[in-house]
Amino acid sequence: MNLAATRGARWFAVGNYTFLVLLSLLCLFPIIHVLAISLSSSTAASAGRVTAWPVDFTFASYDYILRKPEFLRAFAITLERVALGFAMNMLLTVLCAYPLSKQTYEFRLRTVYAWFFVVTILFSGGLIPWFLTINATGLVDSIWALVVPGAVPVFNVILVLNFFRGLPKEVEESAFIDGAGYWKVLWAIVVPLSMPVLAAVGLFTLVSHWNSWFDALILMNFPKDYPLSTYLQLIVINSNPLALSGQSLTEIVEISQRTTRAAQIFLGALPILLVYPFLQKYFVKGIVLGSVKG
């Protein structure tokens, strides 16, 4: 190897590291910037003196938001939604994935059932029939409207059923010989062996319920029933605090202040940021399990 090549390689390495470091900072900077604004005084923020670090450090915005009943109520609705949605999604995912993971000789209608689910990936009735159906089943304005219609996440079912199939057959078979039925085998053997994939799918479910906002925008007639992300859509994106009744003009000015907006954005993202380290680890596994097999 000649000297010029190694020198070129060294310059490349330096350039490469620099580029990648800058790129990752670029990805992260907007989030840090908003956090810095939320912790700055509103005069500093509106004068544009904040970059990556708070100026005139203060918790005033957070103090204001965390005493606002609307914010707390939206937060409570989100918690309820996440809890109910998580329980339903996980239960139904496992219950659907296990029969579908069987071979046709063991479960003859398996292929028919599988197609029943796959068709929903390929075709949908669209927004309006979806809305009218939920309306007709009487769920509108109730928390169940956010949980029941999406209770069977088909992609998660596929992810889990692929994992179930990869489990060693012998364990299940020996349990059958010992007289266990399908229910017993599912709960006592298959589910405990599948914790890695269930943890991954469970985390996605939590995040997606936390993040969902559009369904509530359509299915809830009154902003008082909005979960946090829909509430943020209304306040931060739509800038329409008038939609929340019974507020004085000074309050409206305060809500729409830049620091307050920033603090609400950050509080909306905070739970995701907290579970992110776990998510990241499981998600890489989830990708490997799901999309790049075979």
Added chain:
Amino acid sequence: MKSVKREFPLHLMLFPGIVIVFIYCYIPMAGITIAFQQFIPVKGLFGSEWIGWDNFKYMLDMPDIRDIVGNTLQISVMKIMAGLTVPIVIALLLNEVRSLFFKKSFQTLIYLPHFLSWIILSGILIDILSPSEGIVNQFLSLFGIKPIFFLGSNAWFPFTLVASDVWKEFGFSTIVYLAAITGINPTLYEAAVMDGANRWRQTWHVTLPGMAPVIVLLATLSLGNVLNAGFEQVFNLYSPSVYESGDILDTLIYRIGIQDAQYGVATAIGLLKSLVSLVLISTSYFLAYRLANYRIF
């Protein structure tokens, strides 16, 4: 008979899921008949008047329908192309990095925006891109550039959409590509070195061909999204001043259907979109199966 009894618990397990999917996925599919009706909610699906293709004719007569279809295609195709190429480049660059710690930290950082919703990211974008107080325009003004209204000018809006979509999603594909690179047999590199190949030629002749199946897979699967220009993103970032360049089919359906309550027309547009998507998704799965041996299960 015996096997029916044996299989019974499996049917029972599927039962609740089947009921929910039937009600909330299959009944709406039947609801597409609204597209052929002068639908009035109180009269219901069976009481409303049938008007044939009138809703479709109305749609074709809408003055901006061509622009909206054009915007949808333009935005989604740009997103697909940027979303395929940027991660390939980043994965190749990251593959040249020796430090495992650096690799891991970098992946963790670029992957974070994927998990934040478009509400959070739009809130951030609206703040940093603001022409009056946003930090991006503050930075540009250091170079004497006049404030750019990224979210309010038709010249900039589509590119803002594509760039912010890449920001949110490129971490995902980068990790998929890196996993593919890790799976390449190391003896291929050893053979290439024996043949006198430098890093650049190794990348060209070993790494890229090794990634090819995954690239083909992601490319074909993205075909199904040609009509999905990203409702959640556009809805949270657009305003009437950028309808000309940023209004897409899904936002149109929302405004006509939910805000104006013109159920028939909105369902008609949604039906056409669903039918085209059906063809695209089926084709993409078929191609992915043929080209990359991909099966959903």
